[in-house]
Amino acid sequence: MSQTDKGVKSSASLLEVRQLKKYFPVRGGVFGRIQNQVKAVDDVSFSLGRGQTLGLVGESGCGKSTLGRAVLYLQSPSSGEVYFEGERLDARNKPALLARRRDMQIIFQDPFASLSPRRTVAQIIREPLDVQQLGSAAERRERVEAQLNVVGLRQNALNRYPHEFSGGQRQRIGIARALVLDPKFIVADEPVSALDVSVQSQVLNLIEKLQADHGIAFLFISHDLAVIQHVSNVVAVMYLGRIVEQASATEIYRSPKHPYTQALLSAIPQPDPRRKPDRIVLQGDVPSPMNPPSGCTFHTRCPLAVEQCRLENPVLTKMNSSGTHQVACHLAE
Amino acid sequence: MSQRDSSETLLRVLDLVVEFDTDQGVVRAVDGVSFDLQPGETMGLVGESGCGKTVTGLALLGLIPSPPGRIVSGSIEFLGQDLTALAENELRKIRGSDISMIFQEPMTALNPVFRIGNQMSDVLRLHQGLSRRQARAAAIEMLAKVGIPDPGQRVDDYPHQLSGGMRQRVMIAMALSCGPKLLVADEPTTALDVTTQAQVLEQITKLQGEFGMAMILVTHDLGVVAETCQKAIVMYCGRIVENSPIAPMFESPRHPYTAGLLASIPRVRAERVKELPVIPGIVPDLLHLPTGCRFADRCSKVQGRCRQSIPQLQQLADTKTLVACYEPN
Numbered sequence: 173m174s175q176t177d178k179g180v181k182s183s184a185s186l187l188e189v190r191q192l193k194k195y196f197p198v199r200g201g202v203f204g205r206i207q208n209q210v211k212a213v214d215d216v217s218f219s220l221g222r223g224q225t226l227g228l229v230g231e232s233g234c235g236k237s238t239l240g241r242a243v244l245y246l247q248s249p250s251s252g253e254v255y256f257e258g259e260r261l262d263a264r265n266k267p268a269l270l271a272r273r274r275d276m277q278i279i280f281q282d283p284f285a286s287l288s289p290r291r292t293v294a295q296i297i298r299e300p301l302d303v304q305q306l307g308s309a310a311e312r313r314e315r316v317e318a319q320l321n322v323v324g325l326r327q328n329a330l331n332r333y334p335h336e337f338s339g340g341q342r343q344r345i346g347i348a349r350a351l352v353l354d355p356k357f358i359v360a361d362e363p364v365s366a367l368d369v370s371v372q373s374q375v376l377n378l379i380e381k382l383q384a385d386h387g388i389a390f391l392f393i394s395h396d397l398a399v400i401q402h403v404s405n406v407v408a409v410m411y412l413g414r415i416v417e418q419a420s421a422t423e424i425y426r427s428p429k430h431p432y433t434q435a436l437l438s439a440i441p442q443p444d445p446r447r448k449p450d451r452i453v454l455q456g457d458v459p460s461p462m463n464p465p466s467g468c469t470f471h472t473r474c475p476l477a478v479e480q481c482r483l484e485n486p487v488l489t490k491m492n493s494s495g496t497h498q499v500a501c502h503l504a505e
Numbered sequence: 506m507s508q509r510d511s512s513e514t515l516l517r518v519l520d521l522v523v524e525f526d527t528d529q530g531v532v533r534a535v536d537g538v539s540f541d542l543q544p545g546e547t548m549g550l551v552g553e554s555g556c557g558k559t560v561t562g563l564a565l566l567g568l569i570p571s572p573p574g575r576i577v578s579g580s581i582e583f584l585g586q587d588l589t590a591l592a593e594n595e596l597r598k599i600r601g602s603d604i605s606m607i608f609q610e611p612m613t614a615l616n617p618v619f620r621i622g623n624q625m626s627d628v629l630r631l632h633q634g635l636s637r638r639q640a641r642a643a644a645i646e647m648l649a650k651v652g653i654p655d656p657g658q659r660v661d662d663y664p665h666q667l668s669g670g671m672r673q674r675v676m677i678a679m680a681l682s683c684g685p686k687l688l689v690a691d692e693p694t695t696a697l698d699v700t701t702q703a704q705v706l707e708q709i710t711k712l713q714g715e716f717g718m719a720m721i722l723v724t725h726d727l728g729v730v731a732e733t734c735q736k737a738i739v740m741y742c743g744r745i746v747e748n749s750p751i752a753p754m755f756e757s758p759r760h761p762y763t764a765g766l767l768a769s770i771p772r773v774r775a776e777r778v779k780e781l782p783v784i785p786g787i788v789p790d791l792l793h794l795p796t797g798c799r800f801a802d803r804c805s806k807v808q809g810r811c812r813q814s815i816p817q818l819q820q821l822a823d824t825k826t827l828v829a830c831y832e833p834n
């Protein structure tokens with residue numbers, strides 16, 4: 173893990189997630205009994221070093237956003253543990269959790285829905301400081317103004333409302349709000365998906381710069397493998413609530429080992445008309461997480477599936493001696 | 506413009522202008538758009554949100570919501586007939602039979618309270634005069650064609666019982682059921698995941714060949730355009746800035762906006778780049794457009810005359826590329 177710590181002696185990682193599960197009950201019938209469960213996140217473990225970015229990629233419904241929220245305890249996990257700087261997060265200890273949130277922030281996907289239309293930009297960016305009761309009114313104002321500069325907005329934005337800004341500018345406001353507490357860790361949940369290409373790259377460059385300047389660690393969630401490659405040190409691919417492959421960004425793009433990762437990579441339309449895609453087109457749809465297939469949950473769509481895949485669920489296994497490349501597939505080698 | 510005989514041309518749009526009334530004033534969403542489309546040809550209509558690509562697509566089918574919108578001037582010649590001059594009931598005969606459309610969000614485009622089979626049958630009975638039973642059989646056949654498993658069962662499903670990819674297939678089946686000569690597909694795969702997108706695009710392309718129809722693919726995704734289209738139009742602030750066959754456009758884009766757009770797409774690369782190229786600034790507000798070229802404020806090659814008058818779309822010598830720029834690359 174990286175040694176870019178801020179004066180804390182740490183060979184351990186900043187964030188440690190162990191066997192995290194988040195199940196949602198499905199109620200039905202006259203009495204609203206629990207009839208089934210959606211296993212949105214099912215036994216996920218990973219660790220994240222200071223100033224590192226873990227890119228979490230997967231298709232809609234794979235549980236990546238739920239994982240992001242569960243890590244922050246915005247939705248308490250059903251089971252499993254999250255350690256932040258060696259300290260276990262606990263939903264029952266509200267004051268401790270609130271104090272921890274100073275170091276853990278989130279940027280949301282939709283820059284339209286995630287900013288209150290009735291608050292000015294200054295109020296929006298200041299809110300985390302208000303919640304944490306940090307500094308005097310003057311100090312808070314000063315911090316808010318400083319954040320505007322950091323994200324590249326003009327000072328005259330302060331007293332305006334979100335609807336006066338474009339999508340890209342709104343996302344900058346959301347980023348300023350996440351930065352105002354000077355956090356050590358940010359969950360960025362599809363931060364550029366709602367933006368046009370020309371603006372997308374501006375915001376991605378901003379996130380990269382912030383990470384370099386402030387040493388913030390990111391859990392960067394996206395469905396877009398190209399975006400993930402650009403920002404991540406390590407990439408984890410999720411399918412139906414589980415991580416099926418995890419490796420360094422260089423490694424996973426150079427030699428993807430899980431058939432799902434291979435299919436995902438080959439499915440991206442390339443802006444190059446001469447390149448005739450050598451495409452693995454998956455059959456069918458993602459199965460319902462309410463009753464996932466037996467064995468390997470990907471076997472229903474996997475072009476390589478054999479009998480064993482229908483019966484046994486593969487576990488995440490180390491593919492190299494250093495353990496940086498892990499794959500959950502019976503056939504990977 | 507194409508030098509070919511116009512009797513061969515399927516669609517000829519000439520100087521199309523579409524305006525919308527808003528609280529803040531009149532917005533000209535499409536400002537003088539012209540292009541030709543030959544039978545069987547696939548054309549991409551590309552640009553960022555608000556550039557007028559969707560409005561152009563809607564105008565072709567006479568679907569501009571009015572009020573607040575209206576076609577102010579220009580013509581849309583489809584097989585020699587000006588669609589802008591047709592009455593609503595005449596347009597309705599063409600819409601869904603000769604020209605068809607697929608929308609971005611299949612959940613909102615399908616009626617949630619009717620079975621998909623009934624919705625498909627309506628189109629067939631209206632345009633082809635089939636009986637109820639014939640229409641149902643034709644609907645099942647179309648569902649099978651677009652790759653829906655168990656079409657005999659699925660025909661009685663309601664839209665909410667289908668996944669996003671399936672719903673989009675149903676939309677495609679419905680759009681193609683009368684064998685249109687032109688399909689307008691507005692961001693048909695934007696709401697879908699990449700693996701589903703790959704399935705749906707493959708299906709559309711296959712059926713297009715089978716039916717021999719022309720297609721206008723409205724999209725912001727240049728990757729999709731590169732893989733499916735023969736030529737493309739790039740729009741910016743209601744105007745066409747470049748119209749070119751695909752290969753030259755992606756190899757050497759002539760308009761600085763096209764070049765910027767192509768450079769800034771995040772793509773999976775062999776080596777990770779330190780910083781992504783960007784187009785600086787933001788798209789100007791359609792209510793307060795600059796006098797000259799609308800891209801001038803964001804353009805690295807901007808010169809004096811770019812700010813004085815709008816460059817017109819012109820064919821570059823010895824190419825099939827049309828570009829609206831005083832300083833094309």
